[in-house]
Amino acid sequence: MSRATKEGTFGYLKKFGNYSKDFYRFNGELFFPSLGIGTYKAEPYKEDNYIINYAEAIKTALRRGINFIDTAINYRYQMSEREIAEALNVMFAEKEITREEVIIASKAGFIPLDFPFPDNPYGWIQENILDAGLASKEEIVIDQHCMSPAYLRWSCEQSLRNLEIETIDIFFLHNPETQLGYVDQETFYERIEAAFTLFEELRSEGKIVSYGIAAWNGFLYESDHIEYVSLGKVVEIAQRIGGKNHGFKYIQSPFNLAKPHAYGYANQQSSDGMFYPLMHVCAHYGLTYIGSSPLLQKNLFKRAFAPNVAELMNTGDLSDIASALQFARSAGGICAIFGAVDPAHVIDNAVLAYLPEASPKAVNTLMKGAYAV
Template sequence: MATGPGTWAYRDRFGDSFGRTFFRRFGPGVVSSIGIGTYLGEPTDEVDDRYHESLVLALESGINLVDTASNYRHGRSERVVGDALRDADIDRDAVVVASKAGFVPFDRSRPDNPGAYIRETVLDSGLASADELAHGSHTIAPNFVDEMVDRSLDLTGLDHIDLYYLHNPETQLAITDRETVYDRIEAAFEVLERRVAADDIGRYGVASWEAFRVAPDHDSYLSLPEVVRRAERAAETVGNEESGLEAIQLPFNVVMADAFTADVHETEAGELTSALWYAHEHGLHVFTSASLAQGDLATEIPEAVDGVLSGDTFAQRALNFSRSAPGVTAALVGASSPEHVAENVAAGTFDPLGARVFDSVFE
């Protein structure tokens, strides 16, 4: 597991190579403000090999945050993350590993009959009932989430996952009402609270796509304050002294900035605020996905923003925008090639924007 001494030693080893605030507080120690994701790519041995090379390079260059999920590339991503951790010249306790549960994973490749596979592995095995399965592929049923934690530990070969997310829980809104979804989130949180207590995971979070950055009347909206309340109730039910909910993951970049600009979450004072500001005020770490807008920002950035950002390439400047936002602990970016890893690592040699300059982008 990632530890305070392990991550601080990692920071001492690499920190002088980067700009200010590249390493930021998280959990018992620190984490790099650029993290490596493992979502994209075909489920093939060739892509596995490229990911392995990229991850080892990143870990040996100053990035100690790796993000994956039980369903990414049909489980291959979790496997390659574990292999890279064992092969890289770094200690396990220096690296923060995050994974997720929500979408039903296949095993290495897409089966000939996905529906039959899901019936057999999820419904018939009692991991979820049919009315808990959205779009035939998504569930946060307690038994399923519990099984996915075990699966993540098994595929990575690790005895501890540092951060474990519920993956896109807003998907459940396609099949039931919002209050029921909050109930399902709370039940899943109870599972994760127990896994925190058992030291199988360090802390947990919610990885979303639309939920926290759309208006309350949107079909995919979830209230971040309500999610926090449900985590507190789950901790109380399980008997933990405080909630293990410590992070959210959501898209944020130059062209998708509504996590900062959309005031859609009600504070205790009855005022509305954005997801980033609410998270910042309530001690939740924010990890940004889609930091390069699926690669679009690697080739072009709006001129009004590009002029205030530091970096030699569009990709570097886009990453530095995402990790400059208030409350953001790290910006995630894919790692499917060593060349891109080297470019992304170099983004951290530039300082992020100060608060005043960042705010000026939106004036």
């Protein structure tokens, strides 16, 4: 089997019987850890991106019960995907893990360029995207984002090559709201429809299992904001394209102590005409919610947390990072994704696997201090 399976992910979690019983969650198809590992690195043009390597952190995560790996083709000019392959190939060869045990998600939408950073990035786009017939100039927004079906197909197939796997378990359309403000709403949803049509083709070809949208603010804004994305409209598109058995199964967006809108801000309209928070509407439509940026790219830690945060999160003498991760994984999403290059940081974060998640009452208490509903 060339993809994650229910049986494989269940077999994996049984290796960690000393963990808290709620560390793993089941969405009807796969067993997810409530903490996943991501491979995003901000400011990828910086020199340290040429010397870091995620492979050891990935191997450490898999050895510590974290079998959800999140990446994107544009992370570090395709290097993050290639380093995941480096880690997986070693562990597969040594029979430490099987492909069926690992959930792999990647994303398409941003133009990735390639490592090392090209001397002329615009020349790279011209040669590899425009001249190759993957998109027209009009389909590329601000020289960085594209949702043309030909480009998205190329992106998926290139990710498969980078990851050295046959099938991606979750394939996200990456921050599509980037295009809003440059194209009108009608054009935007037409492009979503074309993308989903392609994704259903990729499913039928066995190149992806399921798909979703990974957005930054698109699902979290006010409904009249220029970059607002309506989840209801997106679901209608998926149902129209793929029928009852469509592959649109996942939403990813930021969720953390400073940005808890997905849990507490009623801005998405459900089928009853009422507005609810994103997590609620995801559950209504049968979508699995995955939280990103639980540490807000370290911006949560400009000053120490109040003492009651650790008390509410049951994180005792652990770090503020542990408290933030505990909050992010306790509010209703199936998984919260943290980024880590240093294996020691993965080990520190995996300590949370021994703790029960925080109670709804504790989460709601912190919510009142973080964001007024």
